[in-house]
Amino acid sequence: MKKNNSNSWNTFFSRQESERDSRLGVKSTEYIISKYYQLYQSAFSHEKRLSFLELGAGRGEITQEILKRRPHFLNRYVVTELTASGVKALKHLSIPVKRMDAQRLTFKNSSFDAVVAFDVMHHVPDPRKMGNEMARVAKKHIFLIEANGLSLARKILEQTKWYKTMGENSYFPWQYLSFFPKNVFSKLTIRPFLFVPPNIPDSLGAIIPLVSETLERIPIVNWQCSGVVIHGVKK
Numbered sequence: 001m002k003k004n005n006s007n008s009w010n011t012f013f014s015r016q017e018s019e020r021d022s023r024l025g026v027k028s029t030e031y032i033i034s035k036y037y038q039l040y041q042s043a044f045s046h047e048k049r050l051s052f053l054e055l056g057a058g059r060g061e062i063t064q065e066i067l068k069r070r071p072h073f074l075n076r077y078v079v080t081e082l083t084a085s086g087v088k089a090l091k092h093l094s095i096p097v098k099r100m101d102a103q104r105l106t107f108k109n110s111s112f113d114a115v116v117a118f119d120v121m122h123h124v125p126d127p128r129k130m131g132n133e134m135a136r137v138a139k140k141h142i143f144l145i146e147a148n149g150l151s152l153a154r155k156i157l158e159q160t161k162w163y164k165t166m167g168e169n170s171y172f173p174w175q176y177l178s179f180f181p182k183n184v185f186s187k188l189t190i191r192p193f194l195f196v197p198p199n200i201p202d203s204l205g206a207i208i209p210l211v212s213e214t215l216e217r218i219p220i221v222n223w224q225c226s227g228v229v230i231h232g233v234k235k
Contacts, residue, residue, distance in 0.1 A: 005123065005167030010083035028196050029061075031209050035194060036118055036145055037065045039229050043143050044073045050113040051076040053137060055102040055130070056120035059089045067095070078112070080105070103129040107137045114141035121179070122147045122169045131179035135234070142185075142232040146176060148192055150223045157198065176230055187233040192216070194227040 044050060050073050057063045057079035067077060080100040081087045090097040100106060102117065103124055115138040121127045134142045147170035148154055154170055157163050171179075173190045180188060195212040216222050 005165070006082050008166050010085050028200055028205060028208055031205070031212070032194065032196060033061055033065050035212075036062050037069060039145065039193065040066065040116065040143065041069075041071055043229075043231050044071070044114065044141070047073040047113075049073065049075040050141075052078070053107070053112040053115045054079040055105075055115065055117040055134070056123075057081050057090055057095070057097065058083075058086050060093050060095050062118045063090070063095055064093065076112075103133060105133045105137050109136055110139040111137050113139050114143060116141075116143040118145045119147070120144075121176070122171065123167050127171070127176075127179045132181055135181050135184050135232070138234060140234050142180070142230070142234075144176075144230040146170070146228050146230065148223070148226055148228045149173075149175065150192070151226050152224060153197065154226050173228060176228065180232060184234055185232045186235045187231070189232075190228050190230045192222045192225040192228050195225045 052074065054063060054077065058081065060079070063077075063079055066074070077096075079090060079095060079097050080102065081090055081097055082099070082101055084099070087097055087099045098106075102120055103126055115134045117130075117134070121130055121144055124130050134144075147168065149170035149172040151170070158168055158170065162168075176190055177188060193212075193216050195215045196208055200208060212225070215225060
């Protein structure tokens with residue numbers, strides 16, 4: 001079982017800076033947040049008036065993007081966060097938040113139409129517990145963006161001090177799918193996306209989307225992208 005690195009994230013979220021900005025650069029962060037929103041929007045574009053629960057919202061970078069754009073299918077949006085400094089940051093942004101562990105949700109079964117998480121599962125000590133909780137609380141959809149365990153660059157970075165301190169980890173696609181209960185979903189898919197190396201100068205930020213979007217379209221090679229998007233629809 002993995003160590004819970006919530007203390008490291010609590011320290012980081014207490015600073016007045018973006019974790020993504022410090023690791024990837026401002027231009028890369030802007031592209032990533034926009035890309036995350038595009039994937040989220042695409043997953044639910046055919047739906048109407050859904051209630052959402054977002055797990056582990058951190059400082060609210062993705063949450064703000066969703067609430068700012070207010071897609072047509074969004075009716076209610078609630079977030080959780082484990083760290084005290086993260087909760088404080090979210091409240092400062094006037095985002096409704098409950099302090100809660102993604103592995104032990106206190107919501108009743110089928111409380112929300114959709115349960116979503118952005119870069120959370122690969123940090124928790126027991127991802128299977130989180131997967132079961134997401135499936136339990138979701139009435140229809142689960143949606144996650146996570147770190148790709150098939151990416152060689154990603155695996156190398158996980159050996160560095162910063163990644164170890166922050167509990168950065170990744171899993172293979174079949175491992176991610178195994179974290180969710182069987183016979184619950186009519187559809188459970190996973191696919192790779194996003195190729196954004198860390199520490200790219202902002203002066204080169206304009207080419208990052210071009211490189212990333214091109215790589216995503218190349219079969220087999222695209223599994224060297226750093227992220228995966230997971231979408232499940234319950235029976």
